[in-house]
Every structure is written in C-alpha cells, then in structure tokens.
Amino acid sequence: MSDLTLAPNIAGADDFYAELLATHEGLSKSDSDALNARLVLVLANHIGDRAILTQALAAAALKSEE
Amino acid sequence: MNKIFEIPLYAYERSPDQDADTPVRRKVVVVGAGPIGLGAAIDFAQQGIEVVVLDDNDKVSFGSRAVCYAKRPLEILDRLGCGKPMVDKGVEWNIGKVFFDERQVYQFDLLPEDGHEFPAFINLQQYYFEEYMVNRVRELQAAGAPIEIRGNNKVLKVEEKGDHAAILVDTPEGQYDLEAEWLIACDGATSPIRGMMGLDFVGRIFEDNFLIADVIMDAEFPTERWFWFDPPFNKGQSALLHKQPDGVWRIDLQLGWDIDKEEEKKPENVIPRLKAMLGDDVEFELEWVSIYTFQCRRMETFRKGRVLFAGDAAHQVSPFGARGANSGLQDTDNLVWKMKLIFDGIADESLLDSYDYERIYGADENIMNSSRSTDFITPKSDMSRVLRDAVLDLSEVHEFARPLVNSGRLSVPCTYDGSPLNSADALLDGPARTRPGSPCPDVPLGDDFLLPKLGDKFTLLTIDAEAPESIEESGVTVTRLALSTKNDPTQMLKERFLGDAESGVYLIRPDQHVAARRPSFDENLIRAAIRRAIGKE
Numbered sequence: 001m002s003d004l005t006l007a008p009n010i011a012g013a014d015d016f017y018a019e020l021l022a023t024h025e026g027l028s029k030s031d032s033d034a035l036n037a038r039l040v041l042v043l044a045n046h047i048g049d050r051a052i053l054t055q056a057l058a059a060a061a062l063k064s065e066e
Numbered sequence: 067m068n069k070i071f072e073i074p075l076y077a078y079e080r081s082p083d084q085d086a087d088t089p090v091r092r093k094v095v096v097v098g099a100g101p102i103g104l105g106a107a108i109d110f111a112q113q114g115i116e117v118v119v120l121d122d123n124d125k126v127s128f129g130s131r132a133v134c135y136a137k138r139p140l141e142i143l144d145r146l147g148c149g150k151p152m153v154d155k156g157v158e159w160n161i162g163k164v165f166f167d168e169r170q171v172y173q174f175d176l177l178p179e180d181g182h183e184f185p186a187f188i189n190l191q192q193y194y195f196e197e198y199m200v201n202r203v204r205e206l207q208a209a210g211a212p213i214e215i216r217g218n219n220k221v222l223k224v225e226e227k228g229d230h231a232a233i234l235v236d237t238p239e240g241q242y243d244l245e246a247e248w249l250i251a252c253d254g255a256t257s258p259i260r261g262m263m264g265l266d267f268v269g270r271i272f273e274d275n276f277l278i279a280d281v282i283m284d285a286e287f288p289t290e291r292w293f294w295f296d297p298p299f300n301k302g303q304s305a306l307l308h309k310q311p312d313g314v315w316r317i318d319l320q321l322g323w324d325i326d327k328e329e330e331k332k333p334e335n336v337i338p339r340l341k342a343m344l345g346d347d348v349e350f351e352l353e354w355v356s357i358y359t360f361q362c363r364r365m366e367t368f369r370k371g372r373v374l375f376a377g378d379a380a381h382q383v384s385p386f387g388a389r390g391a392n393s394g395l396q397d398t399d400n401l402v403w404k405m406k407l408i409f410d411g412i413a414d415e416s417l418l419d420s421y422d423y424e425r426i427y428g429a430d431e432n433i434m435n436s437s438r439s440t441d442f443i444t445p446k447s448d449m450s451r452v453l454r455d456a457v458l459d460l461s462e463v464h465e466f467a468r469p470l471v472n473s474g475r476l477s478v479p480c481t482y483d484g485s486p487l488n489s490a491d492a493l494l495d496g497p498a499r500t501r502p503g504s505p506c507p508d509v510p511l512g513d514d515f516l517l518p519k520l521g522d523k524f525t526l527l528t529i530d531a532e533a534p535e536s537i538e539e540s541g542v543t544v545t546r547l548a549l550s551t552k553n554d555p556t557q558m559l560k561e562r563f564l565g566d567a568e569s570g571v572y573l574i575r576p577d578q579h580v581a582a583r584r585p586s587f588d589e590n591l592i593r594a595a596i597r598r599a600i601g602k603e
Contacts, residue, residue: 034456
C-alpha cells in the first residue's frame with residue numbers, strides 16, 4: 001500500500017500558491033467556499049486511492065499519525 | 067369513484083375462536099396485513115403451517131405509500147405466487163434525471179444487468195401490491211391451505227409467556243382472548259406490539275417533513291424518475307416525480323422542519339405547490355396527500371421469546387432508496403424456513419438467533435445507506451450543503467462527480483457475511499457475488515431461469531461437478547440441481563457462479579442464499595455445511 005506524500009512535492013510551490021489565490025480573487029466568501037469544495041472533489045477523484053484519501057483527511061484535520 | 071383502497075377486502079367475520087370457553091392456541095399468529103405480514107402468512111401457508119393474520123383494518127393501504135419494489139423482493143414474491151401480476155401491472159423505468167436549481171445537471175440509465183427474470187425495479191402502488199397478495203391468500207384458501215385473515219381484529223394486549231404469546235383482541239363484536247405458539251409482529255413503524263411489550267426502538271430522527279401526493283394526470287412526462295435539488299418551485303428543498311400505473315404520478319416535496327402539517331395537507335395549499343412544479347396548464351386531480359417525517363432506527367433484537375418482529379416494526383429507514391417494504395420482505399423470507407425447520411423438529415429454537423444476526427446486519431446496511439442519502443438530500447450543516455452543491459455543480463460538467471450524487475441508492479439484498487450459518491468459502495476462484503451468505507443471482511437456463519428451480523428447499527447446485535442426487539442429513543433432504551457450462555450459451559452461469567473456477571458445488575438455503583460452496587463434492591464437508599446451515603454445528 002502506498003502512503004500519502006507529505007514531503008514537499010510541488011515544483012514551483014510559490015507559483016502554485018499564487019495561482020490558487022488568483023483563482024479565488026474577487027470571489028465572495030460563499031463563492032470561494034464553493035470553489036474550495038469543488039477543488040477538493042476534483043483532487044480527491046484524481047487520487048482515487050481510498051487509503052490515501054483517508055490519510056489525507058486525517059492530515060488535513062491536523063491529526064498526528066498513530 | 068371507488069378506489070381499491072376504499073373497498074373492504076377482508077371484512078370482519080365472526081371467528082369460532084371468539085366463542086371458545088378457553089383461549090384457542092394457534093400455531094402462528096401474524097399481526098398486520100401489510101406487505102410484510104401478508105408475505106409471512108403466504109409463506110407459512112405454502113409450507114403447510116397454520117397461520118392467522120390479524121389486522122386492525124379491513125382494507126389495503128390507504129394511498130400509494132410504498133411505491134418502488136426491487137428485484138429481490140419480486141423474486142421472493144414470485145416464490146410466494148404473486149410476483150408476476152405485480153410486474154405485469156407495475157411500471158418499469160431505467161432513465162433518471164437529476165435537476166439542480168433551474169437546470170438538468172445530468173441523466174442516467176440504470177442499465178440493468180441482463181439475464182434476470184425480474185426487472186431491477188418496478189413502481190406500483192402499495193394498494194395494488196397488497197391486493198395481489200390478498201388474491202394469493204384467497205387462492206391458497208381455495209386450495210385448502212390453513213390461512214385466514216381476520217379484518218377489524220385489533221390487538222389490545224400481548225404477553226410473552228415462554229412457550230406462547232397471550233393476545234387480547236378487540237373486534238366490532240367485543241374482545242376475545244387468543245394464544246399463539248409464535249407471534250410475528252408486522253404491525254409497522256409505530257408497532258403497537260413493540261410498545262405494549264415495552265421494547266426499545268432507538269436511532270436517529272431526521273428533522274424534516276415531506277409532502278407526498280398522488281396526482282392523476284394525462285401529462286407528457288416520460289416514464290422516468292426526476293429528482294430536483296433546490297428547484298425554483300421548492301427553494302432550498304428537494305422534489306421527486308415518479309410514475310405509477312393508471313396515470314398516477316407520485317410527487318414528493320420536501321417541506322422543511324418548522325411547518326404546520328395540518329395546514330400543508332389542505333388542498334388549497336397543496337395545489338398551488340403542484341401547479342408551481344407541473345406548470346399552470348397541466349390538468350390534474352389529487353388522489354391522496356400525506357405528510358411524513360422519518361426516522362432511521364431499529365430494535366436492539368428482533369426476537370423476544372415467542373414474539374418476532376419483522377419489517378418496519380423491527381427497523382425503520384428513510385424512504386430514499388425504497389428500503390422499507392423491500393427489506394421487510396427479506397426479513398420474512400429469512401424467517402419462515404427457519405421456523406418450518408423448528409416446527410418439524412429438525413432445528414432448535416436457537417436457529418432463530420441467526421434471524422437476528424442476519425436481518426440486523428441487513429437493517430444496519432439499509433439504515434447506513436438511507437441515512438447517507440438523507441444527509442445528501444438535506445444537508446445538516448453549512449459545509450455539508452457547500453460540498454453537496456459542489457458535487458451537483460461538478461456533475462453537470464464532469465462525469466466523475468455523478469456517482470457522488472445521492473438521491474437514494476437502489477435497494478439491493480445484502481450478503482450475510484460472517485453469518486453463523488455460513489461455511490468458509492472453499493471456491494477461492496469463485497465470483498465474490500456468490501460467496502457464502504449471498505443471495506443467488508438469477509441466471510437464464512434456456513426458456514427458464516435458475517431461481518424458480520431453487521424454490522424454497524435446500525438445494526445442492528452442481529456445475530460441471532458430480533454429486534449424489536439427494537442427501538439426507540440431520541432430517542434435512544437436500545436435492546441436487548445439476549447444471550453445466552456446456553449448456554450455458556450466455557455464459558452467465560459461469561460468470562455468476564464459477565468465475566475462474568473449473569467447477570462448483572453450492573449448498574443453497576431455502577431462502578436462496580448461499581450457505582457453502584466448494585470446487586467439488588466432498589460428502590463430509592457438505593454434511594457439515596448442512597448441519598451448520600440449520601444451526602447444528
């Protein structure tokens with residue numbers, strides 16, 4: 001079973017972060033929340049692997065590994 | 067106009083039991099002549115077991131109520147002799163459309179699997195469903211079967227006495243005492259018997275109300291299931307449109323929690339809502355309106371001594387996915403053959419522990435599925451709604467999101483994994499869908515199908531394998547059904563029962579669930595599997 005990647009993995013991290021902010025630029029709070037929700041679903045589908053998704057949910061909840 | 071649900075189908079008649087000096091003891095008393103009670107009674111009668119059904123009414127269900135019936139219950143009903151008239155009358159549908167706000171986000175085709183005698187689903191009003199079951203009861207009576215329905219016989223008191231249940235019954239001509247060696251309570255979600263016996267019924271109450279209306283109209287709507295999330299005519303809520311036979315359409319409108327039920331039910335309030343949905347120019351007649359709130363809960367145990375609970379009396383689910391009547395019929399399908407073995411002195415009463423294990427397993431699966439649908443349809447928090455709407459918005463553009471849309475997951479029978487009646491799976495290359503505990507899927511056999519050949523007896527199904535024609539073990543006779551993949555033009559027998567295995571031997575229970583399977587016949591192991599399947603190992 002593969003593990004969730006928690007080491008730095010995005011080349012050009014600053015560029016990605018800027019793009020993420022730009023995507024939200026000018027949106028109301030509720031439109032931004034909706035966009036984030038869609039983004040989560042798009043990324044989750046790309047990952048697909050149920051075990052990895054469970055690890056990602058725990059990582060996002062700031063739960064330490066057992 | 068006289069509807070079938072306005073005509074007494076089992077009018078009150080005085081029974082000699084009412085004039086007996088001491089209470090008459092009946093073998094089996096079923097309380098409730100709904101789909102589950104009638105299903106149980108027909109099954110008992112077909113097995114030659116005396117059964118009396120008590121109902122506090124004398125008519126079939128008022129209004130359409132449960133309208134969706136799935137394949138497995140239809141297969142069970144076929145075994146009970148009334149599945150085919152239901153399919154003939156019922157409406158079959160395959161296309162579903164999902165709307166969000168003002169637009170259709172996508173449509174789907176159920177694409178039912180080929181090679182089954184019965185459709186994946188039919189829509190049929192519960193009053194027709196019950197009428198066909200009552201017809202079957204009359205047919206059995208005409209053939210001399212020991213089955214009786216007593217209308218307007220209301221149970222006032224039940225006491226469990228260890229070797230029987232004492233029942234006090236009220237009738238239009240006064241009260242009488244009756245005893246039952248076994249009492250099957252199929253008296254619905256509000257089960258008065260459960261209340262009389264002080265038994266628990268715990269779970270989750272959903273804070274919502276739904277208006278359900280049957281309307282008769284000559285509309286151009288196709289035979290499809292339409293589901294709306296947050297439509298303009300019912301802002302912030304959901305709606306469902308479903309076709310039934312006779313030009314009757316079922317409409318469900320979510321109303322929210324804080325409403326005045328009596329006000330909302332009045333035609334002057336219902337009709338404008340329906341006009342907003344159907345359009346001003348559609349002519350319709352309102353047949354029936356009801357408002358319901360639902361709960362997802364079950365009893366801790368479905369048996370209290372000589373009293374057994376089945377259907378909504380034992381477990382209640384949200385209506386999404388049609389898991390109420392459909393799962394209730396699987397309860398009695400699971401129960402009756404076990405009771406028959408106990409009556410015949412072949413099995414001990416402890417076999418009924420497996421009824422609890424297996425049907426609680428089924429109830430929990432249904433409660434889980436219908437709770438998830440409910441949480442999607444009526445989000446319980448702001449973020450839950452944001453995520454739900456994100457799924458719907460994505461589903462319009464991207465196929466990946468469509469499986470996440472949950473307006474009810476169609477009822478499918480559960481596999482009794484881990485049941486004490488199962489033997490370990492010994493057909494390791496076999497398909498997962500027919501592992502021990504599974505309901506047998508149907509398979510076309512020339513002009514016929516597999517399930518009717520299994521019937522309601524223990525069967526040893528051999529596929530390209532040798533075995534004796536019949537085995538006697540611990541009082542059970544198991545008859546062989548020999549099939550071959552050489553005579554399997556559709557390859558469905560191979561696909562559903564062998565997979566990559568060369569041959570297979572299946573021990574199949576009277577409720578058509580797999581008890582054991584192996585690549586070949588081994589007398590000692592099959593005998594052990596038979597004993598295990600009747601609770602003797």
